[in-house]
Each structure stands twice: as structure tokens, then as C-alpha cells.
Amino acid sequence: MKTFSKLTMALALSTGAAGVVLAPPAIAQKKSKEDTGPKMSPDALKAAQTAQTALAAKDVATAEPAVVQLETVAKTDDDKYFAAALRYNLEQIKIQNARAANPNAPVDETGLAKPMEALLASAKTPAAEKGKLAYQRGLLAYNGKQFPTAIQFFTQARELGYTDSNLGLQIAQAKVGGGDVPGGLADLQTTVQQMNTSGQKAPEDVYRxxxxxxxxxxxxxxxxxxxxxxxxxxxxxxxxxxxxxxGLSSNSIAKLDDNQKIDLFRLLRSTKALADQNDYLEYADDVQRRGLPAEAAAVIKEGQAAGKIPAGNTLAKSLLTEATRAAAAEGSLAPLKTRANAAANGKLAAGTADAYLGQDNFTEAAALYRVALQKGGVDADEVNTHLGIALAKSGDKAGAKAAFDAVKTAPRSGIASLWTAYLNAPTA
Structure with missing residues (x-):
């Protein structure tokens, strides 16, 4: 009796053909309980044995015509099953040889598609292997940018019970690649949520x-x-x-004015994400021109202390000198607070609250922002943004989230959303 050794399938794929006994046709036709081997026609058996021996020796020149012969004469389901399996092995060896010959050259893997699909369709392929096989066929299609085909086989793999952790991500990416960006990204978000809920954190690259x-x-x-x-x-x-x-680049999502940008710089400051002297100087200049000298001086000093602003930077020195002088001239905010509380509208209260916020006096700032909202006559989205920042900086996360939730209009709603993310992040 002739025996096939284990058929080495690519990417850990097994066809289940390990150790299968190929009996001569006369014996294979017996109807007995012991007769559980494959039923192959004589010509197919001969070609299969020749191909199997050649493939074991990686002798492509001998294996190729034997596999072609097997494919030509295959009649029974077993004939066709082994024809597909041996074709798959042959194509895999060709790919390995091509890579070894020129590791940097692209390799055509399309020859794997037909035998993979034949194995998927074959009743002789073990059911336990079909999910993995469908997944690998999906990868082949995805790498070839055949996205509808990739979705077809990835979906089939999932229906067959295949549970690779990347499967959901790959289906979503195939949808995006095929042009269904909203649908693909919706699937991707669902997959990310499922991964995070299960304790398997989604990779950074997925978010990017x-x-x-x-x-x-x-x-x-x-x-x-x-x-x-x-x-x-x-x-x-x-x-x-x-x-x-x-909102801080020329091609950013939102087009912000300087006042709105200040609130993003404040977020960068809170997350210790101001990167270099340009960040610090632009931030300081913006708040200085906004009439918040105490905040401008604090930002410059932080940049210098962190080594981000060189000691000899003349612009930083000039900004710090001007901000320090203006802060001293500003004096106590108490008289403005009294006037703001007595004013007919909330404009003075909002402006005075901004000054308190610039001085890091978050309690007084929050109180006056609430006065401004109560009296009206102000930009409620802007005031709620600043109220949220003051409460976040004072440690009142619940109050801050409520204030940010009250910001309804873009682009400030986006700014508020990012501040809310800061409150939800583990380091907040």
C-alpha cells in the first residue's frame, strides 16, 4: 500500500490529508467496514503518488506535470481533493523558491486561489479546516486589493466558526478598501468596542x-x-x-479663531503635550493679546523650566517682560468681580472669569462663569467651554463634563469633546 506523508500547507493550513492511505483501486472499491481510505481512480492514484514524491523533494520540474496529469484525469471526489491539495503545495513551493531567489521582488501568489477554492468546495476537506482556509483565501484577495472577494471569504470564515482576533478588523478594512468607508468604519468601531470590552485592547494602529x-x-x-x-x-x-x-494645523478638521485655539493650547498644557518653543510662544502670544497676561507669563516660564524654550530666545524674553508688566498693572480682580455681579448682563462676568482662569484661580472663575450664563448676553458655548476647563482644573470632573456637554455648536463642540476625552483618559 502507498501512503501520503503530511501535506505541508502554507500559513499553517492543514487539509487533513496527513497519513491518508492511498490503496490500489481494486482494494479501494471493496465495500467493507475496514475500507475507510480514499477512493481514487488508477490514473489519478499514479499521478498523485508521483507528485507527492516530487513535492517531498521540492522537485518542481517533476511535480508540475504530475499535478497537471492528476488534475486532468481526476474523476472521484478523492481525486479532485488530492489534486487541489497537491496543486496548493506546488504553488506554495514555487512562491518559496521565488522569494529565496529574490527576497526584495514582489511575488505573484494568485496561483494559490484556485486550489484554495477547490479545497473549500470539497466535501473531503475536514470541516474543522474550512474556516481557516476561507480566512487565508480572504487574505490572498485582500493583499491583491480584491476587496469584495476578500469580504466574501472573510465572512465565510466567520460563518464557519473561525475566530482569528484580526478577522473583524480585516472585514472592516476590506469594506473601506472597497469604497464603503462609512460601513467599514462603523464595523471597525464595533470591533474595537468588542475588543476593549473583552479585555483585548485594540492596537493603536487601528485608531490611527x-x-x-x-x-x-x-x-x-x-x-x-x-x-x-x-x-x-x-x-x-x-x-x-x-x-x-x-484644529491647530493649516489642514485641520476645524477652522478655529485665535480665541478657540487658546482652549486647545490649554488642553495641550494640561496633557503636557506642548512640544517645542513654537507651541509655547504661540500659546503665550495668543493669551497675551487676549488680555490674559498672567497666563502668558506662566506659559513662558513653564517652557523655559522644561527646557523647551532656549534661554536666549529674545521673543520669549520680550513676551515675558510685557506679560509680567501687564499682570502687575492689572492688580486685583475683586472690584471687577463686584461690578460683574451687579451688571445687567453677563459680559463683564465672563471677561473677569477669563482673567481668573488665566491666574489659575479656578474657583472664582467657575463662579463668575455661572453668573455670566445666568445673566445672559454672552456666547453660551464659549462660556460653558471655559466653565468646563475651570472645573476640570479644579478637580470637579462631573461638573466639568456637564459643562462640556452643554456646548452644542461646532467648532466649540469639538473642543469640548476633546476636553471630555481628557477627563475620561486614565491619566486625567
Whole structure:
């Protein structure tokens, strides 16, 4: 009796053909309880044995015509099963040889598709292996940018019970690659939530992929991706990337005025994500021109202490001197507070609260922001943003979230969302 050794399938794929006994046709036709081997026609058996021996020796020149012969004469289900399995092995060896000959050259793997599909369709392929096989066929299609085909086989793999941790992500990416960006990203968000809920944290690259694709398509879900990213990975670098993406670059999501940018700089300061002297100097200059000298001076001093602003930077020295002088001239805010409480509208209260916020007097700032909202006549979204910042800095997370939730209009709603993400992040 002739025996096939284990058929080495690529990517840990097993066809279940290990140790299968190929009996001569006359014996294979017997109808007995012991007769459990494959039923192969004589010509197919001969070609299969020749191919199997050649493949074991990686003798492609001998294996190729034997496999072709097997494919030509295959009649029974077993004939066709082994024809597909041996073709798969042959194509895999060709790929390995091509890579060994030129590791840097692209390799054509399309020859694997037909035998993989034949094995999937074969009743002789063990059911336990079909899910893995469908997944590998999906990968082959995905790598070839055949996204509808990739979705087909990835979905089939899932239906067959295959549970690779990347399967959901790959289906979503295939949808995006195929043009269904909203649908693919919706699936991706669901998969990320499932991974995080199960304790298997979604990789950073998944969030960056979601941000990039959503932003390129101008989808409103971009804000959710930005928030989720810094909540999951709240590093200083990530915070800066997210904040800059939202509103501090020439091609940012939102087009902000200087007053709105200040609140993003404040977020960068709170997350220790101000990167270099340019960040510190732009921030300080913005708040100085806004009439908040105490905050400008504090920012310059922090940049110098952190080594981000060189000691000899003349612009920093000039800003610090001007801010220090203006802060001294400003004096006590108590008289303004009294007038603000007695005013007919909330404008003075909001302005005085801003000054208290710049001095890091968060308690007085929060109280006056509430007065401003009560009296009216102010930009409620701006005041609620600043109230949220004051409460966040004072440690009142619940109050801060409520204030940020009250900000309804873009682009301030996006600023408020990022501050909410700061409160939700583990380092907040």
C-alpha cells in the first residue's frame, strides 16, 4: 500500500490529508467496514503518488506535470481533493523558491486561489479546516486589493466558526478598501468596542487608521475616533497629534479663531503635550493679546523650566517682560468681580472669569462663569467651554463634563469633546 506523508500547507493550513492511505483501486472499491481510505481512480492514484514524491523533494520540474496529469484525469471526489491539495503545495513551493531567489521582488501568489477554492468546495476537506482556509483565501484577495472577494471569504470564515482576533478588523478594512468607508468604519468601531470590552485592547494602529480614513472622507465620526484614541492611548505625543489634527494645523478638521485655539493650547498644557518653543510662544502670544497676561507669563516660564524654550530666545524674553508688566498693572480682580455681579448682563462676568482662569484661580472663575450664563448676553458655548476647563482644573470632573456637554455648536463642540476625552483618559 502507498501512503501520503503530511501535506505541508502554507500559513499553517492543514487539509487533513496527513497519513491518508492511498490503496490500489481494486482494494479501494471493496465495500467493507475496514475500507475507510480514499477512493481514487488508477490514473489519478499514479499521478498523485508521483507528485507527492516530487513535492517531498521540492522537485518542481517533476511535480508540475504530475499535478497537471492528476488534475486532468481526476474523476472521484478523492481525486479532485488530492489534486487541489497537491496543486496548493506546488504553488506554495514555487512562491518559496521565488522569494529565496529574490527576497526584495514582489511575488505573484494568485496561483494559490484556485486550489484554495477547490479545497473549500470539497466535501473531503475536514470541516474543522474550512474556516481557516476561507480566512487565508480572504487574505490572498485582500493583499491583491480584491476587496469584495476578500469580504466574501472573510465572512465565510466567520460563518464557519473561525475566530482569528484580526478577522473583524480585516472585514472592516476590506469594506473601506472597497469604497464603503462609512460601513467599514462603523464595523471597525464595533470591533474595537468588542475588543476593549473583552479585555483585548485594540492596537493603536487601528485608531490611527480610523482617524485617517474618516478624516479623508470628511465623516462626522472623526471626532469619535479622535476621542477614543486618546482615551485608550493618552500619551503626550498622541494628545498633540489629535489636537493638531482637530484644529491647530493649516489642514485641520476645524477652522478655529485665535480665541478657540487658546482652549486647545490649554488642553495641550494640561496633557503636557506642548512640544517645542513654537507651541509655547504661540500659546503665550495668543493669551497675551487676549488680555490674559498672567497666563502668558506662566506659559513662558513653564517652557523655559522644561527646557523647551532656549534661554536666549529674545521673543520669549520680550513676551515675558510685557506679560509680567501687564499682570502687575492689572492688580486685583475683586472690584471687577463686584461690578460683574451687579451688571445687567453677563459680559463683564465672563471677561473677569477669563482673567481668573488665566491666574489659575479656578474657583472664582467657575463662579463668575455661572453668573455670566445666568445673566445672559454672552456666547453660551464659549462660556460653558471655559466653565468646563475651570472645573476640570479644579478637580470637579462631573461638573466639568456637564459643562462640556452643554456646548452644542461646532467648532466649540469639538473642543469640548476633546476636553471630555481628557477627563475620561486614565491619566486625567
Amino acid at each position: 487608521y480610523g482617524i485617517a480614513r474618516s478624516n479623508a472622507a470628511k465623516l462626522p465620526q472623526t471626532m469619535t475616533w479622535l476621542q477614543d484614541y486618546v482615551t485608550a492611548y493618552p500619551t503626550a505625543k498622541n494628545w498633540r497629534d489629535v489636537v493638531v489634527t482637530y
